[in-house]
Amino acid sequence: MARIRRALVTGGAGFIGSHLVRRLLNDGWQVYVVDNLSTGHLDNVPAGAEFQKLDLSSPSSTRYLPVGVDVVFHLAAQSSGEVSFARPDADLQANSRATLLLLDWCRTRGITRFLFASSMAVYGDTRQLPVREDMCPAPKSFYGIHKLASEHYLRVFQKLGLCTTALRLFNVYGPGQNLANLKQGMVSIYLSYVVRSEPVLVRGSAARFRDFVFVDDVVEAFIACLDRPSTCGGIYNVGSGTKTTVGELLTLILQACGRVPDGYPVIFAGGTPGDQHGIYADCTAICRDTGWRARTDLRTGLRRMAVWALGRPDHAGLFKGEK
Numbered sequence: 001m002a003r004i005r006r007a008l009v010t011g012g013a014g015f016i017g018s019h020l021v022r023r024l025l026n027d028g029w030q031v032y033v034v035d036n037l038s039t040g041h042l043d044n045v046p047a048g049a050e051f052q053k054l055d056l057s058s059p060s061s062t063r064y065l066p067v068g069v070d071v072v073f074h075l076a077a078q079s080s081g082e083v084s085f086a087r088p089d090a091d092l093q094a095n096s097r098a099t100l101l102l103l104d105w106c107r108t109r110g111i112t113r114f115l116f117a118s119s120m121a122v123y124g125d126t127r128q129l130p131v132r133e134d135m136c137p138a139p140k141s142f143y144g145i146h147k148l149a150s151e152h153y154l155r156v157f158q159k160l161g162l163c164t165t166a167l168r169l170f171n172v173y174g175p176g177q178n179l180a181n182l183k184q185g186m187v188s189i190y191l192s193y194v195v196r197s198e199p200v201l202v203r204g205s206a207a208r209f210r211d212f213v214f215v216d217d218v219v220e221a222f223i224a225c226l227d228r229p230s231t232c233g234g235i236y237n238v239g240s241g242t243k244t245t246v247g248e249l250l251t252l253i254l255q256a257c258g259r260v261p262d263g264y265p266v267i268f269a270g271g272t273p274g275d276q277h278g279i280y281a282d283c284t285a286i287c288r289d290t291g292w293r294a295r296t297d298l299r300t301g302l303r304r305m306a307v308w309a310l311g312r313p314d315h316a317g318l319f320k321g322e323k
């Protein structure tokens, strides 16, 4: 009988991490979740996973990590570009330092597989679109810099014997995203206003554009890379490959929530620091190496997210951590 595989998912109490944990448990994995609950929530951690509250930016944290792990999915992070401007050093700790400590722990424990949630924030603004992985990154936020530094750590540890893969996630959205966090996630931020029937506050112009990718597709991207040696040392864009402006997104969110877009109040304010004007992904590389491509179109994904957000009495539990 095949041995049960064991995964450590950092950030498994967060939005994407909790979806990944659920997928791994369904596939019969034993899953350990480590999270400091800074933006994540304990009730996000799926039943069946073992949870430990740990701050991975602290060197002592590795002492408490589980033994006998086969694979590490590293998703724990300070995940907001905007917040990284308020606390650049904290971002350095939570992103770069935590990644470095975890990679070094893997090396000393003989764990050979490491998958990392990087970000499209590493690119900054680029005129060459759709953006490809071989284009020169020029991050505009401390968050992007620290994600890029983490990718470089992966590259060096790859040479030391680990099999590492970095996925540059574009704008991920879907059920379970924290609607109370107005500093991360374009879809979840706008949706949170609509769910409460409030005017939508947009910081930055309606002409900005992004690449929105549904959370289930992102989970499948991790799974697609997991057992493919060809992805060792790889860095891959994970997006839909489709360009959507902020204006188009607002219309689609309102439609998904059954609202009439014309006339719905939208307030435009100044942009946030480090915001990228426009970006979308060329996903040829991950498709070539794994066959993965995003399967959920934006209209369908937003409908699923709206059903999740609107379908609860009093929106119970939606605005987690809201004061």
Ligand SMILES: NC(=O)c1ccc[n+]([C@@H]2O[C@H](COP(=O)([O-])OP(=O)(O)OC[C@H]3O[C@@H](n4cnc5c(N)ncnc54)[C@H](O)[C@@H]3O)[C@@H](O)[C@H]2O)c1
Binding pocket: 010, 011, 012, 013, 014, 015, 016, 017, 034, 035, 036, 037, 038, 039, 040, 041, 054, 055, 056, 057, 074, 075, 076, 077, 078, 079, 080, 093, 094, 098, 117, 118, 119, 120, 168, 169, 170, 171, 172, 173, 185
């Ligand atoms: N959501 C997106 O659109 C997007 C886009 C690009 C990259 N990413 C990356 O994907 C990953 C998951 O993002 P998410 O949207 O689920 O964000 P999230 O904030 O919901 O999840 C991050 C989790 O990490 C935990 N965490 C933060 N600092 C920690 C620390 N020092 N030690 C232990 N745990 C810590 C948080 O409590 C949270 O549960 C992150 O690495 C993020 O940077 C997300």
